[in-house]
Structures are given as structure tokens and as C-alpha cells.
Amino acid sequence: xxxxxxxxxxxxxxxxxxxxxxxDFKSDQEVRWCPGCGDYAVLAAxxxxxxxxxxxxxxxxxxxxxGCSSRFPYYMNTYGMHSIHGRxxxxxxxLATSRRDLSVWVVTGDGDALSIGGNxxxxxxxxxxxxxxxxxxxxxxxxxxxxxxxxxxxxxxxxSTPMGSLDAPFNPVSLALGAEASFVARTVxxxxxxxxxxxxxxxxxxxxxxxxxxxNCNIFNDGAFxxxxxxxxxxxxxxxxxxxxxxxxxxxxxxxxxxxxATGDLQVVTVTPENESRILVHDAHAATPxxxxxxxxxxxxxxxxxxxxxxxRSVDRPVYDTLMADQLETAVExxxxxxxxxxxxxxxxxxxxx
Amino acid sequence: xxxxxxxxxxxxxxxxxxxxxxxxxxxxxxxxxxLDRVIIRFAGDSGxxxxxxxxxxxxxxxxxxxxxxxLPNFPAEIRxxxxxxxGVSSFQLHFADHDILTPGDAPNxxxxxNPAALKANIGDVPRGGEIIVNTDEFAKRAMAKVGYATSPxxxxxxxxxRVHPVPLTTLTxxxxxxxxxxxxxAERSKNMFALGLLSWMYHRPTEGTETFLRQKFAKKPExxxxxxxxxxxxxxxxxxxxxxxxxxxxAPATRAFPTGTYRNISxxxxxxxxxxxAARQADLPLYLGSYPITPASDxxxxxxxxxxxxxxxxxxxxxxxGIGAALGAAFGGSLAVTTTSGPxxxxxxxxxxxxxSLELPLLxxxxxxxxxxxxxxxxxxxxxxxxxxxxxxxxxPVPVVAPRTPADCFDAALDAARIALTYRxxxxxxxxxxxxxxxxxxxxxxxxxxxxxxxLFATGPNHTLADGTEVFWPYKRDPETLARPWAVPGxxxxxxxxxxxxxxxxxxxxSYDPANHEFMVxxxxxxxxxxxxxxxxxxxPDGAGTLVLGWGSTYGPITAAVRRIRREGGPIAQAxxxxxxxxxxxxxxxxxxxxxxxxxxxxxxxxxxxxxAKYLVDARSHTQVNGMPFKAEQLAAAxxxxxxx
Numbered sequence: 001x002x003x004x005x006x007x008x009x010x011x012x013x014x015x016x017x018x019x020x021x022x023x024d025f026k027s028d029q030e031v032r033w034c035p036g037c038g039d040y041a042v043l044a045a046x047x048x049x050x051x052x053x054x055x056x057x058x059x060x061x062x063x064x065x066x067g068c069s070s071r072f073p074y075y076m077n078t079y080g081m082h083s084i085h086g087r088x089x090x091x092x093x094x095l096a097t098s099r100r101d102l103s104v105w106v107v108t109g110d111g112d113a114l115s116i117g118g119n120x121x122x123x124x125x126x127x128x129x130x131x132x133x134x135x136x137x138x139x140x141x142x143x144x145x146x147x148x149x150x151x152x153x154x155x156x157x158x159x160s161t162p163m164g165s166l167d168a169p170f171n172p173v174s175l176a177l178g179a180e181a182s183f184v185a186r187t188v189x190x191x192x193x194x195x196x197x198x199x200x201x202x203x204x205x206x207x208x209x210x211x212x213x214x215x216n217c218n219i220f221n222d223g224a225f226x227x228x229x230x231x232x233x234x235x236x237x238x239x240x241x242x243x244x245x246x247x248x249x250x251x252x253x254x255x256x257x258x259x260x261x262a263t264g265d266l267q268v269v270t271v272t273p274e275n276e277s278r279i280l281v282h283d284a285h286a287a288t289p290x291x292x293x294x295x296x297x298x299x300x301x302x303x304x305x306x307x308x309x310x311x312x313r314s315v316d317r318p319v320y321d322t323l324m325a326d327q328l329e330t331a332v333e334x335x336x337x338x339x340x341x342x343x344x345x346x347x348x349x350x351x352x353x354x
Numbered sequence: 355x356x357x358x359x360x361x362x363x364x365x366x367x368x369x370x371x372x373x374x375x376x377x378x379x380x381x382x383x384x385x386x387x388x389l390d391r392v393i394i395r396f397a398g399d400s401g402x403x404x405x406x407x408x409x410x411x412x413x414x415x416x417x418x419x420x421x422x423x424x425l426p427n428f429p430a431e432i433r434x435x436x437x438x439x440x441g442v443s444s445f446q447l448h449f450a451d452h453d454i455l456t457p458g459d460a461p462n463x464x465x466x467x468n469p470a471a472l473k474a475n476i477g478d479v480p481r482g483g484e485i486i487v488n489t490d491e492f493a494k495r496a497m498a499k500v501g502y503a504t505s506p507x508x509x510x511x512x513x514x515x516r517v518h519p520v521p522l523t524t525l526t527x528x529x530x531x532x533x534x535x536x537x538x539x540a541e542r543s544k545n546m547f548a549l550g551l552l553s554w555m556y557h558r559p560t561e562g563t564e565t566f567l568r569q570k571f572a573k574k575p576e577x578x579x580x581x582x583x584x585x586x587x588x589x590x591x592x593x594x595x596x597x598x599x600x601x602x603x604x605a606p607a608t609r610a611f612p613t614g615t616y617r618n619i620s621x622x623x624x625x626x627x628x629x630x631x632a633a634r635q636a637d638l639p640l641y642l643g644s645y646p647i648t649p650a651s652d653x654x655x656x657x658x659x660x661x662x663x664x665x666x667x668x669x670x671x672x673x674x675x676g677i678g679a680a681l682g683a684a685f686g687g688s689l690a691v692t693t694t695s696g697p698x699x700x701x702x703x704x705x706x707x708x709x710x711s712l713e714l715p716l717l718x719x720x721x722x723x724x725x726x727x728x729x730x731x732x733x734x735x736x737x738x739x740x741x742x743x744x745x746x747x748x749x750x751p752v753p754v755v756a757p758r759t760p761a762d763c764f765d766a767a768l769d770a771a772r773i774a775l776t777y778r779x780x781x782x783x784x785x786x787x788x789x790x791x792x793x794x795x796x797x798x799x800x801x802x803x804x805x806x807x808x809x810l811f812a813t814g815p816n817h818t819l820a821d822g823t824e825v826f827w828p829y830k831r832d833p834e835t836l837a838r839p840w841a842v843p844g845x846x847x848x849x850x851x852x853x854x855x856x857x858x859x860x861x862x863x864x865s866y867d868p869a870n871h872e873f874m875v876x877x878x879x880x881x882x883x884x885x886x887x888x889x890x891x892x893x894x895p896d897g898a899g900t901l902v903l904g905w906g907s908t909y910g911p912i913t914a915a916v917r918r919i920r921r922e923g924g925p926i927a928q929a930x931x932x933x934x935x936x937x938x939x940x941x942x943x944x945x946x947x948x949x950x951x952x953x954x955x956x957x958x959x960x961x962x963x964x965x966x967a968k969y970l971v972d973a974r975s976h977t978q979v980n981g982m983p984f985k986a987e988q989l990a991a992a993x994x995x996x997x998x999x
Contacts, residue, residue: 079843082853090675094682123671331661338663
């Protein structure tokens with residue numbers, strides 16, 4: 001029987017027999033990121049969250065591409081593959097669609113996912129393969145020592161752009177929404193609590209979940225997200241999205257997001273008793289991605305002021321792996337289990353007798 | 355004197371006169387001649403349905419029990435401009451009462467549906483050949499379009515041929531006038547009229563085609579009946595018209611075939627079935643990751659029909675994702691395959707290198723076509739051999755297996771799967787456009803006869819550390835095969851990480867150690883070099899001084915050329931490679947036995963390059979890259995030159 005859409009696909013993955021701890025998910029490999037790298041925090045958050053998920057760790061697979069973040073699988077005591085540049089979503093798609101009893105995670109970076117692997121990312125999203133994609137965005141190429149990336153701000157001075165980069169950056173959340181993603185979230189490496197909550201929601205989602213993680217590269221792009229991390233500045237810069245809650249922020253929670261009745265676009269206003277009822281209530285499950293997209297455009301790409309974090313969109317949509325499995329079942333129902341002898345003979349044979 | 359070629363030497367054999375066998379329509383008795391083989395070519399516009407016509411004639415011929423070989427030849431454009439030379443599509447069929455090896459060099463009979471088809475094909479028809487032309491299409495404008503200033507039907511340029519002018523379109527419209535179809539719809543059946551006429555000429559069974567038409571147009575019964583009517587009208591036209599005074603019989607090739615059940619099969623179909631069979635024999639699910647590309651797409655189409663065998667087909671966003679998904683599925687324990695052609699292989703190269711490093715089983719099916727770049731998508735070539743051998747960064751050896759005939763694609767697929775699963779390696783299966791689309795009779799194998807391809811997944815620790823701890827080492831090898839364990843996710847206790855960075859021997863952990871890298875590079879090479887492949891067999895009944903060595907789809911033309919040479923008393927030895935990497939262990943010794951070695955290839959000498967480099971043998975190269983298979987007669991002449999040199 002084809003499953004109903006609302007069943008969690010997690011039930012297909014065997015549960016751990018005993019209670020797990022963070023230690024169970026640490027591999028014996030020495031972690032080799034630069035001291036102070038934001039990747040450590042993400043690794044700790046993921047290792048810390050996994051016991052809560054409670055899946056048999058042999059049924060968890062981390063697949064990565066190439067880049068600093070793509071070393072991630074080596075440090076997880078699960079199955080893992082460190083593949084080639086940009087191709088992790090494609091490889092993970094083959095694994096996830098052939099093994100629905102696995103929880104498949106993709107770890108990628110802004111260069112890996114959005115530059116060399118852009119095609120695979122958007123197609124995984126539109127297909128809605130059951131993958132959890134963690135996109136570490138540090139807005140720089142770290143492993144090749146500091147060239148600008150497809151998320152770097154225009155005019156970025158780097159080794160390959162001494163007079164400033166020329167190309168406009170991608171906004172990964174906007175891109176994912178445009179690619180029909182069913183789950184899109186953004187979080188920050190240093191906010192363990194928020195990161196964990198986003199991981200929780202992503203892991204429960206059926207289909208592709210894209211989680212953009214703002215991650216600091218303290219060597220080549222240090223402080224890129226400082227405005228979102230510094231306690232005082234963050235109050236003005238960060239907009240925390242919570243499903244069902246009015247979208248408000250600011251030191252005194254004095255700011256809010258409203259829809260401009262003339263254009264339909266979103267804008268930030270100072271909340272007053274008159275306009276309070278117009279403050280947008282966040283709906284991550286909205287049928288259309290329109291408002292989620294508008295939210296993704298609120299941030300200033302240069303200063304990062306008014307950057308929403310949290311789950312932008314989380315909707316139920318048919319999952320590719322489920323549909324593929326259903327077709328196999330339907331084919332057996334219709335034609336019976338394949339009989340090789342019959343297949344090889346076909347309908348048009350003749351016999352030669354000696 | 356009939357023009358129909360009979361014996362392979364070329365002289366005509368006129369059979370005894372016999373009365374025609376019972377047919378649906380008994381007419382006046384006409385002369386029936388017996389032939390031992392015939393080559394027919396149907397040619398028309400790419401929209402005229404020539405491939406379908408050829409396919410149907412082939413099916414009739416197969417079910418009649420002749421041996422046969424086919425050569426479809428069509429443009430890359432789906433509907434090239436009508437009536438032009440580049441838009442001509444043709445289908446050649448060779449059938450005989452004995453075993454044959456090729457679709458034939460030159461047609462005895464050409465069916466030309468329009469002036470372009472005549473012009474494009476007349477050069478291949480020997481003088482005295484029969485030409486059936488659709489005179490309705492020979493209007494001034496249509497002739498001018500292909501450069502006929504005067505009508506070739508009237509200006510004497512076809513005097514040397516036996517021309518049957520038939521107003522095929524008019525006759526078809528006439529036959530279908532009761533059906534109330536539009537002129538355009540009715541005209542479309544003219545290929546079935548032509549098929550009916552040829553079926554009469556060669557005493558082909560007709561039930562199969564009528565059943566086929568009724569099935570194909572099951573949703574449009576009036577179209578089905580119109581096609582059947584056109585088909586019958588063509589048959590009756592042959593039976594009653596004086597222009598067709600003679601019909602021909604080609605007896606079933608009973609002695610050519612060992613006892614068994616037979617069917618006709620094309621290379622791509624045989625290859626698809628080979629993959630389904632390999633998965634069953636390995637007791638693994640089949641996973642295909644692929645991106646559409648000519649001439650490989652038919653394998654994707656075919657496999658996507660067999661979901662009830664547990665076959666998963668994934669049409670990816672590009673070639674890279676196609677092989678990426680396949681590799682992911684291989685990691686998960688599927689028999690994983692990607693199918694493509696030369697340009698696709700170029701895109702997949704990096705992932706093939708990853709598969710070499712990960713040491714996972716993976717089949718890369720390359721249906722070669724003319725290159726470089728987009729090249730000739732619908733024409734055949736063997737020019738991807740060196741790409742398959744060497745087209746990757748670093749030392750990345752990959753076994754290469756090549757089928758020799760359309761039906762052999764089945765066995766070659768099973769063999770490629772055996773190597774991939776036994777040695778945990780990507781394997782190239784190099785077919786080509788000629789094998790893919792060509793067809794021949796195939797003895798349907800008994801499923802019980804198929805090889806056992808079962809392999810074992812790792813289930814527990816395979817290594818004991820100095821302190822006595824039992825651990826799993828993903829790169830601890832089988833001492834015999836040097837294969838590493840295949841530990842699939844979901845197996846408790848064997849959690850491990852693999853990747854494209856150099857790994858430490860045994861543990862599989864990242865290692866930049868120079869000595870370890872040297873060891874791993876040499877070990878990966880040794881694993882491939884040590885793959886067990888059968889010795890090459892040499893066919894040398896006369897103790898020849900010259901050996902002709904081939905690989906892949908040249909088997910048919912080479913064998914036909916060898917037969918010609920031997921018939922004329924010239925000794926020549928023949929050997930044909932299925933395994934290009936590694937070569938059979940005895941190949942060097944075989945080559946050194948002969949004074950001369952000649953290697954015909956549809957490239958500029960790629961196997962010759964490999965053989966010369968590896969065995970220091972002065973192999974001569976005979977090459978052709980015109981997008982078409984070798985012609986037996988020309989090849990025989992070239993081989994003769996080498997023998998006589």
C-alpha cells in the first residue's frame with residue numbers, strides 16, 4: 001500500500017536498540033579543521049543531536065563533496081562517503097532512492113553546492129528526494145585558500161579578485177525556494193540551540209530539507225556573520241522566524257514585518273498599536289512559497305541586516321523515493337513479479353529442432 | 355538472369371522452378387526461384403517509416419527461421435527536411451538459409467520511396483540489382499531538390515538495373531479509398547504497401563505483421579485496418595502484376611542453428627536483458643542512473659519497463675548525476691549501472707575515478723558513436739577504447755569488456771557484472787551504434803544455465819588489532835582477488851567512511867604517506883591486471899602466417915572477410931578480443947606465433963596502439979571511420995594485401 005503523505009518516512013529507518021550518547025557519533029579520526037573554524041560547532045551540534053534522533057547509527061549515512069565542510073563525514077561514526085566536488089546530492093540521491101531504510105545526510109559548502117554542484121542541488125530539491133542537506137555557507141573558498149565564492153558580496157577583494165569580485169551572489173534560501181524546495185531553513189553555527197532545533201525539524205521532514213548554516217571561516221573570511229552573532233547587533237540584525245508567531249525583532253521587539261498593500265512585498269516597520277494587527281504571522285506551511293521568498297529577500301546582502309533565520313518553508317509534497325518505490329510495487333501488482341525466462345523469450349520465438 | 359546474389363562468391367544460383375506455396379490469395383502461378391541469401395535495403399524519408407518497415411520484415415524473416423543481420427541507418431535529426439539527401443533513412447537486412455555474419459555489403463534489392471532515397475543509395479547497388487521505386491514521388495520539384503535535372507527513371511541512367519516502377523502512393527490511396535481517411539493519413543500507409551510487396555516477393559509469413567499492426571493501433575482500429583489493407587494490397591499487387599514475374603524463396607537456416615528456442619534481438623535489447631539477468635543472478639536490485647543520449651537511450655527505455663523485476667531507473671539531470679546516482683546505489687548494495695555514449699563518458703570521467711578509488715562495483719555502458727565531440731550521434735565507431743582505458747586523472751585502471759554481435763551483448767553484460775562484483779571495480783562495457791541497433795537471431799538461454807553471480811557483503815569484523823580488538827577494515831583485501839569488502843550501510847558495527855582522497859592500506863583512513871600511495875596505486879593496478887579472463891581462442895585451420903585480430907563489433911565483418919579469403923584458398927588466422935583490459939594472459943604468446951598481425955578497427959588504430967605498446971609486436975592497423983561497419987569484401991581485399999605483402 002502506498003503510504004499516505006503525512007506518515008513520517010523516519011519510520012522506515014531502524015531505531016537504535018540502546019540509548020545513544022554524543023560519544024557514539026564521534027569517529028576515531030582526529031578533526032583537522034583550522035582551530036577556531038565554525039565547522040567544529042556544527043559538528044558538535046550534529047553529534048549532539050543524533051542521539052535524540054535515536055536511529056540505528058549503521059543506518060545513517062553522511063555524503064559530502066569537496067571543500068572544508070566536506071571532511072565532515074570522516075568525523076561521524078556512521079557510514080559516510082567523501083565524494084567529488086559538487087556531486088554529493090547526485091550520489092546521495094542514488095543511495096536514498098535505493099535504500100529507504102537509511103537516513104541520508106548531505107554536507108556541502110557554498111562553493112560545492114552552489115557553484116560546481118549547482119545543477120545537482122536544484123534537481124535534488126525539485127525532485128524532493130529524502131535527503132537532509134546541510135549547506136555550510138562561509139561566503140568564501142577556504143580549502144583553495146581564499147577565493148570569492150558564489151555567495152560572496154559584490155566587490156569582494158580576494159586573491160582571484162584583487163580589484164573586487166564582479167558577480168552578484170546567490171541567496172541560497174531564495175535559490176532553494178525557486179527550485180521548489182519543500183523545506184528551507186537558515187541557522188548560524190554559533191547558536192547551538194537554534195541550530196539543533198532546525199536540525200530537529202529538518203530530520204522530521206519528508207523529502208529534501210535544505211539547511212543553510214552561516215559558518216565562520218576565521219582564516220579567510222573572519223567575522224562574515226559577526227553582525228548576526230554579536231549580542232547587541234544581533235537584536236537589530238536577526239529576525240527569528242517561528243511558525244505561528246508574529247515576525248518581530250529588535251532590542252525592544254519594536255520592529256515587525258508587514259506586507260505592503262500596494263506592492264505585496266514585505267517591509268520592516270516600527271510596531272505601533274495601529275499597525276500591530278498587520279504584523280505578518282509566520283506560516284512555514286503556506287501553500288505557496290511567495291511569502292517565504294519575500295522573507296528571504298529581506299536581508300541586506302552587504303550588511304546582513306534584517307536576516308531571517310529559522311524555518312522559512314516546510315510543506316508536504318510527494319517524495320521522489322516514495323513515488324519510485326510505489327511504482328515498483330504497482331508494477332508487481334499489475335504484472336506479477338518479473339519472470340526472467342519469460343522476459344528473455346518474449347512473444348515472438350521459433351524453435352529449431354536438431 | 356536474375357540479379358539476386360546467391361552464393362557468397364557472388365554467382366547466381368537459380369533454383370528449380372516450383373509452384374508458390376499457399377498464400378492468402380491464390381493467383382496465377384508465377385515462377386519461384388530459390389536463393390541462399392538476399393540483401394534488401396528499404397530507403398525513404400525519415401518520416402516514411404522505413405525503420406518500422408525494416409523491423410517488420412526482420413520479424414517476419416526471423417519467425418520464418420532464416421539467419422539474419424540488420425543495419426538501420428538514419429539521420430540524427432528527428433525529421434530532417436523532407437525529400438533531401440540528409441533526410442534519408444534506410445534499413446538494410448541480410449537473410450539467408452545458412453549462418454551469416456553481417457548485414458551485407460551491397461543490397462540486391464533497393465526499395466526507394468523518393469528521389470532522395472534513390473540518389474543516396476544507388477551507389478551501393480551493384481549493376482543488375484533490383485530497384486523498386488515509388489514513381490509518385492518523382493515529380494520535377496522533388497527530383498530537382500536532390501539534383502536530378504532529368505528523371506533517372508526515364509533518362510537511361512538506371513539501364514543497368516532491373517527497375518520496377520510502382521506508383522506506391524497512388525496504389526495505397528486507391529486501396530484505402532473506402533476507409534474515409536484523409537489523403538495525408540492514407541498516404542502514411544504506403545510503407546505497409548511496400549512491405550506487403552516485398553513480403554510477397556520473398557514468401558514472408560504475414561500473420562505477425564497483421565497482429566502487430568492491430569496491436570500498435572489498438573486505440574485507432576480504423577488506422578490499424580487501413581494499414582492491414584495496404585499491406586495486403588502490396589502483397590496482391592506482387593501476385594497479380596506482370597512486372598513482378600518472379601518471387602524468391604530463401605529456406606530457413608535450419609542447419610545454421612543448434613537446437614533451441616530462438617528470437618530476434620537487437621544489441622541494446624540484449625544488453626538490457628543481460629543487466630536484468632545479471633541482477634537476478636547476483637541476487638541484487640538493479641539500479642540504472644542515466645541521462646538520455648543516442649544511441650544508448652533505448653537501454654534506459656527498456657529497463658524502465660521492468661520495474662516488476664525490482665529495477666530502478668533514474669533519469670538524472672545530467673551525465674554526471676547519472677553515474678553519481680549509480681555510484682550511490684552501489685554504495686548501498688545495488689548492482690549499479692550507468693549507460694551513455696562517448697560524450698557522456700567524458701563527463702563521467704571524474705566519477706569513474708572516484709569509483710576506482712572507492713573500489714565499488716559499477717557498470718559503465720558506453721554505446722560508442724562517431725566522435726569527437728557530438729560527432730555522428732547515429733553512426734557507429736570504436737573510438738572510445740583509449741578513453742575507456744585511460745580517460746581519467748591519475749592511475750585509474752578500469753576493466754574493459756566488449757561484445758562482438760548484437761546477441762552477444764547479453765553475455766558481455768553478464769561478464770562485465772561478474773568482473774565488477776568479484777573485483778569490486780567499475781567496469782566498462784563497450785558496445786557501439788552498429789551492435790545497439792542491429793539485430794540477429796538469438797538462442798534464448800535457459801535461465802538455469804546462467805552463471806551464478808552472487809557475492810557476499812561484509813557482515814562483521816575482518817581484522818584483529820595488536821591489543822586483540824576485533825575491527826572492520828574497509829580496505830583489507832581478499833588475498834586472491836585483491837577485492838576489498840563490500841560493507842553496505844545498515845550493517846551494524848561496520849560503520850566506515852570512504853572517499854576519493856588516498857586511503858591508508860587496510861584501515862581506509864586518509865593517508866598522504868608517500869610509500870602508502872605508491873603501494874595503493876600499484877595494488878589497484880595489480881587487482882585489475884589479475885582479473886581472471888579466458889584465454890583468447892585462435893581460429894587457424896590452415897596454419898596461417900597472418901593473424902587478424904579484432905575486438906567488438908568488427909567480429910561479423912572480419913569473420914565474413916576471413917571466410918572469403920579461406921574460400922579462395924588463402925590461409926588466415928583469426929582471433930577476437932572480448933577483454934581489452936586486462937588482455938587474455940595468452941595474447942602475447944599468440945601474437946608472437948604469427949609473422950604478421952593485422953588489426954581492423956573503426957578508429958585510427960587504438961587497439962593496435964595498445965598491442966604494439968604492450969607486446970612489442972609490429973601489428974598493422976587497418977582502419978575505417980566513416981560511421982559505418984566494415985564491408986566484408988573490402989575488408990577481405992585489405993587482409994589479402996597484408997597476406998600478400
